[in-house]
Amino acid sequence: MATTDNSLDALFPVLNTAQIGRLDSLGRRRRVSRGELIFDQGTSVASLFVVLSGGLEVFSVSGEGESRITIHEAGQFTGEVNMIARRPSLVRTRAAAASELIEIDQATLQRIVQTDPELSEIFLGAFLRRRAVLIAQSLGNILVIGSSYCAATLRLKEFLSRNGHPFTYLELERDPGVQDLLERFGIAPSDIPVVFCHDQPVLRNPTNAQVAACLGFNAEIDPSRVYDLIVVGAGPAGLAAAVYAASEGLDVLVLEGNAPGGQAGSSSRIENYLGFPTGITGNDLASRAFIQAEKFGAQVAIARSAGGLTCQGRPFSIDCVDADPVHSHTLIIASGAEYRKLPIPNLQQFEGVGVYYGATRLEGQLCAKEEIVIVGGGNSAGQAAVFLAGIASHVHVLVRGPGLAESMSRYLIRRIEGCPEITVRTQTEIVGLSGNGHLEGLTWRNRETGKTDTLGIRHLFSMTGASPNTAWLNGCVALDEKQFVKTGADLSPEDLEAAQWPLKRQPYLFETSVPRVFAVGDARSRSVKRVASAVGEGSVAVQLVHRVLSE
Numbered sequence: 001m002a003t004t005d006n007s008l009d010a011l012f013p014v015l016n017t018a019q020i021g022r023l024d025s026l027g028r029r030r031r032v033s034r035g036e037l038i039f040d041q042g043t044s045v046a047s048l049f050v051v052l053s054g055g056l057e058v059f060s061v062s063g064e065g066e067s068r069i070t071i072h073e074a075g076q077f078t079g080e081v082n083m084i085a086r087r088p089s090l091v092r093t094r095a096a097a098a099s100e101l102i103e104i105d106q107a108t109l110q111r112i113v114q115t116d117p118e119l120s121e122i123f124l125g126a127f128l129r130r131r132a133v134l135i136a137q138s139l140g141n142i143l144v145i146g147s148s149y150c151a152a153t154l155r156l157k158e159f160l161s162r163n164g165h166p167f168t169y170l171e172l173e174r175d176p177g178v179q180d181l182l183e184r185f186g187i188a189p190s191d192i193p194v195v196f197c198h199d200q201p202v203l204r205n206p207t208n209a210q211v212a213a214c215l216g217f218n219a220e221i222d223p224s225r226v227y228d229l230i231v232v233g234a235g236p237a238g239l240a241a242a243v244y245a246a247s248e249g250l251d252v253l254v255l256e257g258n259a260p261g262g263q264a265g266s267s268s269r270i271e272n273y274l275g276f277p278t279g280i281t282g283n284d285l286a287s288r289a290f291i292q293a294e295k296f297g298a299q300v301a302i303a304r305s306a307g308g309l310t311c312q313g314r315p316f317s318i319d320c321v322d323a324d325p326v327h328s329h330t331l332i333i334a335s336g337a338e339y340r341k342l343p344i345p346n347l348q349q350f351e352g353v354g355v356y357y358g359a360t361r362l363e364g365q366l367c368a369k370e371e372i373v374i375v376g377g378g379n380s381a382g383q384a385a386v387f388l389a390g391i392a393s394h395v396h397v398l399v400r401g402p403g404l405a406e407s408m409s410r411y412l413i414r415r416i417e418g419c420p421e422i423t424v425r426t427q428t429e430i431v432g433l434s435g436n437g438h439l440e441g442l443t444w445r446n447r448e449t450g451k452t453d454t455l456g457i458r459h460l461f462s463m464t465g466a467s468p469n470t471a472w473l474n475g476c477v478a479l480d481e482k483q484f485v486k487t488g489a490d491l492s493p494e495d496l497e498a499a500q501w502p503l504k505r506q507p508y509l510f511e512t513s514v515p516r517v518f519a520v521g522d523a524r525s526r527s528v529k530r531v532a533s534a535v536g537e538g539s540v541a542v543q544l545v546h547r548v549l550s551e
């Protein structure tokens with residue numbers, strides 16, 4: 001499915017007679033009169049509409065009123081990603097004339113995309129392309145007002161971008177009229193960032209979870225249900241598990257503390273994942289995988305962190321931060337890892353305002369034509385260097401060791417060597433950061449000579465080794481000395497005895513010291529830290545989930 005073709009034909013395909021015939025037999029005919037509201041922006045959309053005659057006008061709605069995006073004519077259909085993700089509409093749709101429509105309810109649409117490959121390709125392709133256009137043109141139902149001197153602004157922008165949600169952004173220091181707007185709403189500069197979310201009360205410096213709630217991301221999650229499987233983490237491993245589990249008929253919930261994609265979602269371009277010879281951005285990979293999981297009926301709760309696990313007794317109970325606990329018969333731990341922090345006392349002061357942990361288009365915009373530093377010698381640092389070299393005026397890559405060869409793929413080393421905008425500084429580490437409100441300077445030290453240099457560099461990308469996200473497990477399962485989850489044959493007799501392993505059989509591959517709890521991907525001890533292996537482990541674990549459910 002080529003989702004980059006944004007021609008009108010690709011965005012708004014016309015269904016042929018046979019395709020309309022199939023939909024006609026599954027939906028219900030409906031006549032509407034000119035001007036009738038079909039659905040409004042911000043409301044949940046229960047159906048997709050195919051136009052048989054007449055037309056449906058689609059509008060984006062903002063404080064300035066309606067602006068028409070398109071008109072669906074005979075043979076065309078409504079909808080975008082929200083139809084599959086079961087989220088409120090980003091647009092308003094009204095009948096442009098007396099029209100005859102076929103209405104397909106959401107459950108039927110879900111069945112169609114799972115069982116009719118031809119219509120699935122047409123619908124999902126159009127939905128993804130339409131969402132891409134809404135993002136590119138900032139046509140959403142949310143306005144963010146922020147500041148480049150405020151870390152929470154970058155957090156919110158990253159959260160919305162990584163969730164593929166279009167938004168309009170105004171910057172206090174740059175956009176005229178913002179100050180007046182804030183005064184009109186009685187908003188103090190200390191409330192920044194503020195979010196105007198459809199017609200709800202203004203949110204002042206909201207958490208990601210508050211923004212997710214106002215956008216209706218998690219409206220469908222039912223805490224009273226006992227799921228067959230809960231997956232914690234929607235990185236490559238968790239999303240793969242969700243796709244396989246849901247497509248094989250399991251009732252599955254994924255808890256994701258931030259946005260789908262995990263570490264891979266923060267990559268500018270992944271070039272070694274099978275099937276993408278020219279590479280794919282982490283964001284694209286994540287949004288496709290997310291839609292795939294939702295298409296098969298998995299539920300993905302966004303900005304919902306697992307805060308604790310109760311593993312005695314069945315079903316398992318998973319505490320959620322600021323939300324009700326959820327329950328399941330089996331559990332897959334796919335909570336991955338995140339970069340270790342640099343040991344600099346005032347680091348936190350600059351996180352989001354000069355110190356970044358991702359290198360996507362969003363961070364790239366912040367450092368255009370400026371000198372930057374990337375700390376780290378792994379593939380993620382290499383990718384970031386190559387990507388940012390095309391944006392920044394110069395890139396310094398700092399590694400503590402003698403070179404890149406030990407930790408980075410050959411193809412990236414070659415690109416770095418061939419790029420005059422990148423300087424690799426070996427045996428070098430950051431020892432100081434300074435600035436007022438934003439990073440304004442940093443000091444690095446050569447570990448061999450002890451010589452230090454202080455430079456007026458305003459952007460530092462920290463991409464050093466990763467620590468596992470396993471603190472939420474409350475000691476329920478056995479961990480290795482670095483806090484990664486031990487599974488299968490890596491569990492020693494002592495581990496099993498300490499965990500009071502109750503079964504005659506040994507733990508399955510990827511099973512932890514608690515029966516029915518599995519761990520996959522970067523959070524797992526001795527796993528290969530790669531997208532492909534995370535995806536592979538997530539899919540394999542589902543086979544074992546079936547096995548334990550039938551025991």
Ligand SMILES: Cc1cc2nc3c(=O)[nH]c(=O)nc-3n(C[C@H](O)[C@H](O)[C@H](O)COP(=O)(O)OP(=O)(O)OC[C@H]3O[C@@H](n4cnc5c(N)ncnc54)[C@H](O)[C@@H]3O)c2cc1C
Pocket residue numbers: 232233234235236237238255256257258259260261262263264265266267268269270271272273304305306307334335336337338358359379380381383469472520521522523528529530531532534
């Ligand atoms: C910048 C960068 C570039 C990379 N490039 C490549 C590459 O080119 N090729 C390659 O093969 N690999 C690459 N990698 C490595 C690859 O991305 C990881 O190996 C892979 O993402 C691991 O997948 P995972 O699902 O196990 O964990 P993660 O990707 O870490 O995902 C874990 C998810 O769990 C969520 N989470 C954590 N704790 C909780 C909680 N308590 N409750 C709910 N959710 C939680 C996190 O928010 C996250 O979304 C790159 C990594 C980075 C950082």
